[in-house]
Amino acid sequence: MNTQILKVNGLTMDFGGIRALNSLDLDVNRGEIVALIGPNGAGKTTFFNCITGIYAPTEGEVYLAAPGSDTSVSLKGLKPNQVTEKGLARTFQNIRLFAKMTVLENVMIGRHCRTKAFVLGAVFRNKATRDEEQSILETSYAILQKVGLEQYVNEFANNLPYGAQRRLEVARALATEPLLLLLDEPAAGMNPQETIELEKLIKEISSEGQSILLIEHDMTLVMSLSDRIFVMDYGKKIAEGTPVEIRENPAVIKAYLGEDVDA
């Protein structure tokens, strides 16, 4: 099997005259945690929206490894739900849970693309549908246990504390059995304690072989979690490497802190 799970070639996205992404290359290997960082407005979330099919990129190719084989599939032109079906699941920067559904149901929605009962199944509740429903329940509950939300099972999602809502987003994405999990600023707005717990959770998920690509502003978290880091600014990739390399990279320092006046 190939080691690359996601391969992005020359991804470009124009909004009218603004080039939000400029010929971006990125790759994620199996089992890796890769971080995508950059100043505000660098185009990180746009990048996520492009590869998950919410935006149609102007140019460029996105390939995702096909499960169980050596080939990869192009994600170009697929709808968001088809992308998820192919194995790319994401969370959102601004939490987008289904507020008036219970915590368990939120996760059960994640199982949607891996199950298939439809109108007739729902009405007649034949054996296959009942079994499927049971398996949805069990898997969803197991995922909730994994992220530590099992005490909230029947709670409405919008009644959860903030940190728990973030975890629920992760749980919901995990329920789709993704090959690659995209986390869009999972630690945004969290207090230090919640961030530590989140770090533990991400490490735990990763230790089970889950490949992860995350956008994050919390540098301590990024440095301790990631195997590799990509740095973006103004829609361009300005650096790429291990956390140590990135920390010393002059281009990165320049992007974040500005240029020295004397230079």
Added chain:
Amino acid sequence: MLLIKELKKALGVALWFVFLTFPIMVIKVDPIERIIRYRWENAAYVAIVTFTVYLVMSFIKLRKLRVTADKKESKPSRNVIHSILNNKKQLAVLSFMILAIALVFPHFFSVYQTNVMTTALMYVVLGLGLNIVVGMAGLLDLGFVAFYAVGAYSYALLNYHFGLGFWVVLPIGGALAAIFGIILGFPVLRLRGDYLAIVTLGFGEIIRLILENWGEFSQGPSGISNISRPGFFGMDFSLETSIMYMYYIMVIGVIVTIFIVNRLQDSRLGRAWIALREDEIACQAMGIDKRKTKLAAFSLGAFWAGLIGVVFAAKTTFINPASFTFLESAIILSIVVLGGMGSIIGVIIGAFILILMPEYLRALSEYRMLAFGGVMVAMMVFRPQGMIANIRRTYKFEKQK
């Protein structure tokens, strides 16, 4: 002790009020006869009314105090209906009772009452159908009556031209309406909220205008008459029995609808609808096919409207486009909104209130729309979730290690 104290207080208040109102209530100067009349009976009325009002008020106050005290200790109580719905035994007893009442209803009440009840039951099904589209999937549909018209006209025309019977056309009418639901669904897949409402409103009007103006097809505004009533293995009924028969058909129809809608709500598809209502982008990102899910909602909602359309045509034996105006859509939508979006029991109660109230308050019929509007505004202000808000199913898990 408390009671005596309250009684004494109430007596004091009553006497005080009698004293205060004495000049206007009791004394009456008669300028013609030049005498003063003392209407002592009025003093008695004032005393009695004040006394009772005061007692009732203090009783309410006491209860409030007690309830807030209780709340601190026990969990916040849900309302009565929810607690009944959650208790399987109570639910079974209640539904059995309702079923029993429904079954004997036409034998104890007049034909008129039975007819009114049949109409109410029809609206229950219409409400439940629209509830799929508006309540669950969150797609505001203002042209629901179009599907109702499709069902009614498919029976009327098939009966008129080919002499097809009620039971044959019933599924055809439903299916045709479902197809129209998909036809409407396709162009509005991308629309949401207000824009969707406008397009569906237009769709409803288009169907009505076609029926009104395409004379060769639908016989225009003069409508189609002499539509045959439902038969029962070739038997012919008298008018009275056929009204009763219609009633029983609707009772069965309502039961089947509740059963199916309930199952849909708790299914994978039902969850997808609700997710779609909550957040369309997140819903797609979680792998739900927006197109398939929306079309399913539109066509299933329309299906029920089509079935009831067929029933309507068979019940009235005469239809014309005037029965399918926007007002009809508005009433069905009000049933859903008033009862509680997404809540099956809420929609049922909403339908009964909105259909039966005008029927039994005919004396006030001039003020019907006024009252209707007032109720809707009050509802939106005080209880936007509807009379009976939908509650989600809860699951229990055994603690695993």
